Amino acid sequence: xxxxxxxxxxxxxxxxxxxxxxxxxxxxxxxxxxxxxxxxxxxxxxxxxxxxxxxxxxxxxxxxxxxxxxxxxxxxxxxxxxxxxxxxxxxxxxxxxxxxxxxxxxxxxxxxxxxxxxxxxxxxxxxxxxxxxxxxxxxxxxxxxxxxxxxxxxxxxxxxxxxxxxxxxxxxxxxxxxxxxxxxxxxxxxxxxxxxxxxxxxxxxxxxxxxxxxxxxxxxxxxxxxxxxxxxxxxxxxxxxxxxxxxxxxxxxxxxxxxxxxxxxxxxxxxxxx
Amino acid sequence: xxxxxxxxxxxxxxxxxxxxxxxxxxxxxxxxxxxxxxxxxxxxxxxxxxxxxxxxxxxxxxxxxxxxxxxxxxxxxxxxxxxxxxxxxxxxxxxxxxxxxxxxxxxxxxxxxxxxxxxxxxxxxxxxxxxxxxxxxxxxxxxxxxxxxxxxxxxxxxxxxxxxxxxxxxxxxxxxxxxxxxxxxxxxxxxxxxxxxxxxxxxxxxxxxxxxxxxxxxxxxxxxxxxxxxxxxxxxxxxxxxxxxxxxxxxxxxxxxxxxxxxxxxxxxxxxxxxxxxxxx
Numbered sequence: 001x002x003x004x005x006x007x008x009x010x011x012x013x014x015x016x017x018x019x020x021x022x023x024x025x026x027x028x029x030x031x032x033x034x035x036x037x038x039x040x041x042x043x044x045x046x047x048x049x050x051x052x053x054x055x056x057x058x059x060x061x062x063x064x065x066x067x068x069x070x071x072x073x074x075x076x077x078x079x080x081x082x083x084x085x086x087x088x089x090x091x092x093x094x095x096x097x098x099x100x101x102x103x104x105x106x107x108x109x110x111x112x113x114x115x116x117x118x119x120x121x122x123x124x125x126x127x128x129x130x131x132x133x134x135x136x137x138x139x140x141x142x143x144x145x146x147x148x149x150x151x152x153x154x155x156x157x158x159x160x161x162x163x164x165x166x167x168x169x170x171x172x173x174x175x176x177x178x179x180x181x182x183x184x185x186x187x188x189x190x191x192x193x194x195x196x197x198x199x200x201x202x203x204x205x206x207x208x209x210x211x212x213x214x215x216x217x218x219x220x221x222x223x224x225x226x227x228x229x230x231x232x233x234x235x236x237x238x239x240x241x242x243x244x245x246x247x248x249x250x251x252x253x254x255x256x257x258x259x260x261x262x263x264x265x266x267x268x269x270x271x272x273x274x
Numbered sequence: 275x276x277x278x279x280x281x282x283x284x285x286x287x288x289x290x291x292x293x294x295x296x297x298x299x300x301x302x303x304x305x306x307x308x309x310x311x312x313x314x315x316x317x318x319x320x321x322x323x324x325x326x327x328x329x330x331x332x333x334x335x336x337x338x339x340x341x342x343x344x345x346x347x348x349x350x351x352x353x354x355x356x357x358x359x360x361x362x363x364x365x366x367x368x369x370x371x372x373x374x375x376x377x378x379x380x381x382x383x384x385x386x387x388x389x390x391x392x393x394x395x396x397x398x399x400x401x402x403x404x405x406x407x408x409x410x411x412x413x414x415x416x417x418x419x420x421x422x423x424x425x426x427x428x429x430x431x432x433x434x435x436x437x438x439x440x441x442x443x444x445x446x447x448x449x450x451x452x453x454x455x456x457x458x459x460x461x462x463x464x465x466x467x468x469x470x471x472x473x474x475x476x477x478x479x480x481x482x483x484x485x486x487x488x489x490x491x492x493x494x495x496x497x498x499x500x501x502x503x504x505x506x507x508x509x510x511x512x513x514x515x516x517x518x519x520x521x522x523x524x525x526x527x528x529x530x531x532x533x534x535x536x537x538x539x540x541x542x543x544x545x546x547x548x549x550x551x552x553x554x555x
Contacts, residue, residue, distance in 0.1 A: 101445055101449075102447075108495070108496050109441065113441070113501050113502045117445075121438075123433065153445070168449075
């Protein structure tokens with residue numbers, strides 16, 4: 001039951017027991033690849049029922065941070081989940097919605113197969129357990145995708161696939177939900193639907209959500225907190241605070257809400273770390 | 275044990291082609307091998323590992339050469355050991371480096387074949403090894419049938435245990451890790467299974483065509499199927515059908531059995547390919 005005395009000026013008054021709420025803490029995260037520090041000294045504090053968006057220039061280490069949180073690459077520092085009673089003893093469940101799938105689009109794998117492979121011990125090539133089918137339909141209906149259950153993964157549109165992956169990440173309901181740029185290759189309508197679904201789930205399930213995104217407009221609209229990452233946390237706070245911060249403006253190019261393509265290109269060039 | 279099988283065949287299949295014992299042995303071998311190829315092939319194709327499994331064949335070829343060089347009771351054990359080490363090495367390098375997978379596989383594959391050819395040609399005795407290029411399923415011995423039986427049950431057991439994890443890893447590695455799958459370990463188990471089966475089989479089917487037996491049935495199946503159950507069922511079906519039909523035709527035509535099996539599987543592939551629109555969903 002260690003009460004951490006972290007110095008984290010963006011969340012003063014939020015140490016230890018999260019002020020009576022459950023929360024997730026990323027403490028002193030660092031990732032090294034060869035001689036290069038990709039991430040160092042990353043401290044982020046995420047409250048339950050909040051969506052925290054991580055923004056940053058290309059190469060800032062956003063995807064690396066997600067991979068480290070998933071335990072896929074070695075890292076220093078700690079990931080702590082705390083309930084109201086302090087640090088949770090049991091293993092937390094982390095749900096993950098990948099950026100894209102690298103599967104072969106011609107592969108004969110249905111949405112149901114994906115659920116069986118993830119949630120059942122019975123091999124999907126031989127069995128079609130009816131309890132998993134029921135569970136999958138329930139989960140899919142949360143994201144308005146129950147009609148897709150027998151569809152092949154390769155036959156889904158970008159938006160449909162993202163909703164299916166979201167439903168999968170929510171079964172079982174995770175302590176922490178990681179969304180990796182879920183908007184790439186998704187049309188405007190699918191995108192709104194996806195974010196509205198995430199926003200609903202956030203309040204209904206009291207989920208802690210980390211969203212890695214390039215789309216600053218959507219971040220401004222949907223995120224509760226924003227973290228500007230560039231190898232370490234540059235600044236964090238409410239969307240208003242972060243988007244008015246001089247460092248954010250410098251990294252992304254100033255008038256990002258009315259940015260035309262030339263401005264975006266310029267912003268990326270300036271923001272790239274050497 | 276084998277006597278019982280002979281008795282069953284005589285009773286059930288009173289045909290000329292299966293009169294001789296070597297044909298009964300070959301039939302049993304085909305019945306044990308083809309389902310295994312049909313199963314493993316599905317994920318080889320879905321993972322775009324056709325080139326990879328081809329290189330495992332090359333590793334197995336060298337394994338056989340090394341096994342023969344070491345001698346001992348049965349050269350097959352040395353061969354299996356070598357190809358397992360070979361498969362594990364490529365898998366680890368493939369996972370740990372950013373070098374293009376094709377390049378890694380190309381390098382290892384050529385090296386393995388070169389080593390195999392050098393060993394086999396040393397002392398000018400290459401001819402006795404040339405059968406490994408084409409293979410001869412009619413030469414199968416009772417001991418080898420026993421080995422096949424073990425491999426058959428081992429692969430089916432493995433596939434029951436790890437298939438879900440293999441599928442998840444093939445769809446997205448990070449997604450699989452987030453659900454507690456040790457993706458490297460699963461990859462290694464999968465490739466070791468391929469390596470062992472290919473090594474045992476290579477002397478009957480031959481290096482030149484063994485990969486087609488893995489790839490063709492699954493590649494044919496995916497044209498007309500929509501989920502993994504259909505995918506496996508059709509793949510195993512095509513694999514077994516080609517195996518049995520190929521054995522029979524090769525008997526009457528007096529052709530190489532392995533190649534005849536592959537031709538029938540290829541015909542099945544093209545037939546399914548032409549039918550794919552009708553099954554599209």
